Amino acid sequence: MSRFILAIAVFNLLFLVGCQAQKDKQAIYEYGKKTRFGTGKYYMGREISQIMGHQGAPWLEREDREEQERTDIAIDLLPLDEDDVVADIGAGTGYYTFRISKRVPKGKVLAVDVQLEMLEMLSAKNKELGIDNVEPILGAEKSPKLAPNSVDLVLFVDVYHELAYPYEMMQEIVSSLKADGKVVFLEYRAEDPNVPIKKLHKMSAKQVIKEMEAVGLQFVENKGQLPWQHFMIFGK
Numbered sequence: 001m002s003r004f005i006l007a008i009a010v011f012n013l014l015f016l017v018g019c020q021a022q023k024d025k026q027a028i029y030e031y032g033k034k035t036r037f038g039t040g041k042y043y044m045g046r047e048i049s050q051i052m053g054h055q056g057a058p059w060l061e062r063e064d065r066e067e068q069e070r071t072d073i074a075i076d077l078l079p080l081d082e083d084d085v086v087a088d089i090g091a092g093t094g095y096y097t098f099r100i101s102k103r104v105p106k107g108k109v110l111a112v113d114v115q116l117e118m119l120e121m122l123s124a125k126n127k128e129l130g131i132d133n134v135e136p137i138l139g140a141e142k143s144p145k146l147a148p149n150s151v152d153l154v155l156f157v158d159v160y161h162e163l164a165y166p167y168e169m170m171q172e173i174v175s176s177l178k179a180d181g182k183v184v185f186l187e188y189r190a191e192d193p194n195v196p197i198k199k200l201h202k203m204s205a206k207q208v209i210k211e212m213e214a215v216g217l218q219f220v221e222n223k224g225q226l227p228w229q230h231f232m233i234f235g236k
Contacts, residue, residue, distance in 0.1 A: 028167050037200050043166050044211055049200035051162045054117035060093050070226055074157075075099050077223055077231055079182060083107045084152040087176065089144055090114075090159030094122040094134070100155070101134050108133040110151070112144045142168040146176035157186045158229070161203050170215040177236060183217060185232045195228045205230055 034040030038047040052059075066072055075096070080086070083106040088097045091111035101109045111134055113119050119136045126134050139145050142165045154173050163169050173183060188195050190202035209219045212234050223231040 035200070037198050039164075041164070044207070044214065046161075046203075046207055046211075047200060048164065048166070049161050049198075051114075051164075054115050054121070057093050057118065057121060060095050065095070069228055071096070071099070073225055074186060074229070074231060075103065077225065078103065078153065078155070078184060079233070080104060080153060081107075085110065085150060087112055087144060087146055087151045087154045087173075089139070089154060089156050089173070090162070091122060091136075092118050094125055096155065096157050097122065097134055098125070098129060098131060101131050104133065107152070108135055110135050110137050110146065112137045112139040112146070114139050114141060141165050143172045144169065144176065146172070148175050149178055151176045152178055152181050154181070154183045155186075156184070158188060158201065160185055160187060160208075161201060166211060167215065170212070170217070174215055174217065174236065179236065181236065182220070183212070183234045185234070186226070186229045187232070188229055192228075197228070203230070205232065208232055 028043070030042040031040055032042055035047060037050050039050055041048045078100065080100070080103045082104055084104045085107050086100055086104060087110040088100065089112050091097045091113050094111055097109050097111045111119070111122055113122070113136075116138060119138060123136050126136070137145050141163075154177065160166065177183070185208055187203040187208060188197040188201060190199070190204040190207070195202060205222055208230065212219065217234040217236065220233040220235050223233070225231065
């Protein structure tokens with residue numbers, strides 16, 4: 001009988017631990033006032049913004065983007081070797097993907113997006129350009145669908161603030177990084193009121209660092225050479 005009672009006690013303890021773990025996981029996110037262009041879902045004090053749909057693709061390819069954002073400087077700043085594997089998260093139409101592919105002729109670029117329509121546009125352009133080191137990947141809200149320990153550099157260009165599950169996604173990103181891998185964030189500067197971007201589509205450096213530390217990433221550097229964006233580098 002004592003063994004039976006002990007078994008019941010152990011079962012109850014495991015059940016309570018499991019319930020607490022589920023409660024803690026749910027507590028990662030809070031739900032509150034939904035502001036314009038927001039979701040009403042909050043992470044570490046920040047409201048997660050609505051995602052830009054594939055209907056906004058022309059804005060990604062606008063003619064004055066390089067002049068406004070100095071994307072040429074951003075790509076030059078990326079710490080890349082010619083054989084690196086790069087994951088472009090939220091690749092969209094491939095604006096950065098195809099430019100980076102030239103920097104890694106012996107490597108490849110994994111173009112990840114959760115919108116099939118974006119990947120179809122990217123794939124069509126890839127076929128037109130005849131580039132052989134770009135691989136489109138249909139990701140999910142909680143995972144980029146990358147193999148563990150397989151990526152040298154992960155790039156987020158003005159997309160991290162839209163992630164519906166940033167904590168889970170970044171855990172997967174950390175798992176996909178090689179031991180010396182890096183994560184680079186380009187995010188419009190919330191500290192600068194002159195940056196002509198909606199509030200929820202901006203992030204402060206302090207907020208990015210706080211959220212990355214939560215998943216075990218260490219801040220390396222913020223290169224202040226872009227007119228509108230942070231260029232923040234993190235490592236394991």
